[in-house]
Amino acid sequence: MAKEKKIGDSVGSLMEYRNLAWKCVRCGLCRGVNPEKLIQSDHWENCPTGTKYKFEAYFAPGRHELLRALTVDDPEVEITEKLKEIVFSCTSCGHCQENCYPIKGLEPMNVGLALKQHLIKLGHGPLEPHHILIQSILNYDNPWMSPRAARGKWAKKLKDLKIKDASKEKVEVLYFPGCNDSYVPDLKEVSQTTARVLALGNVDFGILGAKERCCGSTAFRVGAVEMFEKYKKANVKQLNGLGIKTLVTACAGCYSTFVNEYTGELDFEVLHIVEFIARLVAEEKLTFKNELDLKVTYHDPCHIGRYGGLYDEPREILKALPGVDFREMDRIREYSLCCGSGGGVKTGYPEVAMDTAKMRVREAKDTGAETIVTCCPFCEMNLKDGANAEPGAMQVVDLMELVSEAL
């Protein structure tokens, strides 16, 4: 019988994983691309934190050992700054678990998340930079310390579309941009192009504007579970009350959170925009007409890839765009290298995020592509930073920008 997918499933407590820690046999499958699938030697390592710090503790087997050491009757280790660095520098990309769970049945990424939650429960977290994010979410419902009223400003330029206010009018589809695509100046274009594309596809959609709240993903990923639960509860109540059939988001983090952490509590389907666009294209509601003349490669965001299994949809869209020369990198799909920014690492350990992004940009360049396409605001921001730090120009764009140009 086939195994159930475990990436993105709910995370258990530290004690629930206690026995699993003993079962880790250090086979090393979690450190790199499955040997059966390796293409180029230099592209084997696939754990952002382990690749950066190299000590065993930063790889999945080390996290298992720390879990074991912390949960034995007389804990073997004290919680030091180093231990906090080991725990909080994990991007929760899920590559280790993608490799390990189907074969060895262990859940190293979930162990990492449980460790974060455990440290916070004991008062050893969140990290100072994460604390700022969390305070911002508490005060403003977003991690960017921007007022609630500014959340829907991205839509002001789109008056011609007459976007409905989903809190007042009934709509079939709710477009949920999330905090990044709503507030970050560089990313607002993603929201705008997404809305335009939905309008071109004659989709009956609306937004919540200033009434939209953070999905809680950031809080959950850095281990602040109690706060996440609070947001989840409020969002479930609000979103279920809208009477929508579908929630669409272009944010991989929001998508993963709604699908994996709100499991069974939402009365509607949740789709990432790539699924929704693929559907519109299949129904011939969208047709690509404009030639783009671009050599591109695609970076799988962890939160729609390993967490959501959305590997084919973005590729099908890219291949359908006229004039796009699509080239694959070596580490793709379930073996994709994380951009390095997940799990609060971009804020907590910017050097890990930057080193990983640069590594990914170099891999993208090896394909001969000029542009990296992705579907996640976190990946886009971090890969842009990586591209700026690497010699030679490399553009990083969201898939929706290309879709919009091609229509």
Place this chain on the structure above:
Amino acid sequence: MVRAYKQTFEYGLTVDTLSEVRDKLVEALGAEWVSDDPAILTCYFRDFTARVGKWPNLVVLPSTTEEVQAVMRIAHEHRIPVVPYSTGFNHGGTALPQWGGILVDLKRMDKVLAVDEEGMTITLQSYLGNARVYTVANEYFALEGLPLKPAIPMTMGSASTLCNYVSRGFSGIAGKHGGHSENIVNMTWVLPDGEIVKFGPGSFPNVGDVPVQFGPGPDISGMFISADGMMGICTEITIKLFPEQAHEKLYYLVPNSEGIGALTDCIDFFYEISQQNLMLFIYKMCHTDALVMLPEEYNPADFMHMFPEHALTLILCGLTEEELALKEEIMLEMAESCNLELANIEMLAQMIGVSMHKDMFKKIYQAGKVMKPKGSFQWIAGYYRLDRVPELMEDYKKIVMRYWKPSDPQISYALAMSGTHIQGPLPFGRATTIEFDFWWDPGNPEQVKRAILTLREMGEMMMDHGVMFAKNLVGTYELLPRLGVYYDLVCRAKAMTDPLHIMHPDVMPVGDGYSQQSE
């Protein structure tokens, strides 16, 4: 004379000395690559075996031979025990510190240093895994335009190639190309006092990587092979590459008989085909090995019982299709005479109800494998007369049944518990390697206890039968004093190379006369 083991060594493991050592290591390697934090140290005292070590006092991550040399000089100056560690897998229990001291984690030594396309060699650092080595070698070509490949060990693709080679590894390809230690050209070792020594043609001035194994004069490289870090740290190795054949085909053969009769049939075939030296790769597998054919999303435990206990995987090759076809014809005749049948993997897949990786064994010989059964495994292997393997197997089964009765509720992996592989036939198949694996749950204390007892008995049983251990592992080191004079000589060689006995102490018992031997 067998000496009783008694610890008489004094190490500089005091707080003050370690603090001084730490400062010196930081100066040599940079603060980033030296740690004494408990959160780092606690990750190095356990591995997949039932053996437990002790925390090291310091972990360091050098990136070059010279940095390893600096570490060894500091350790030597202050009498600090040193344990080398690469991927931490494959050789159970041999990278666990027993005294504390410095653990040299070799993860930063992950580079291919050179590929000599014409001489068909590749030079590697310590940490590089099998899959990566194969991938690099395959980018180069022999004169005939055929891609080059190394002889890849039949262990995890993530496990270190260098470690497997210097510890006398072997694989199904050994019948064609020899055991892995036979394919070493050059080795670079850092000795316990920090001296760097090169073995092979590289030990002579201006010779370089001439692809012959040894230079003239007494060859002492054997002292370092299979020494598992007790003679120093191997930082670089040059190994032979071979041209891939233009045409290769994989076969899966199953015996028509069952039980020990099936094993005998497999061995008969193994012998016949090795006599003709017809194969590129041959592997007598067990049901746990067959799991590599299953796609990842399926639970191995649900399918284990569907595969035969004994079966063979074989790869034939040829420069032309005609050569391959001829070999196939001869092979099939041999198989028939040995009561073996060519299994159709498509039919097997249909019977089991899943689509299977047809060429996965080929992939394994190319890149190393992924071990599919859950839990940990303990293994013990040796060289033995091929025709006597069935007797050995009978005794092995008795031990397994003593500790791992399938009816026992404590045992969750009853079917996967035991397996026997035969691979790496020596030329003409007179002798071969024989490996016994058993899988167990390291999270289950009862199973841990049984694993230790099983291994201890198996080691003794194998020695009683006259098996030569292929690798020294947990459960076999303790038996080495039974080698008598030979063992004494090993201890003396170790004492001369490492008079302070700082290099991986306790990997092998050395006897209480050690310090006198070194004088």
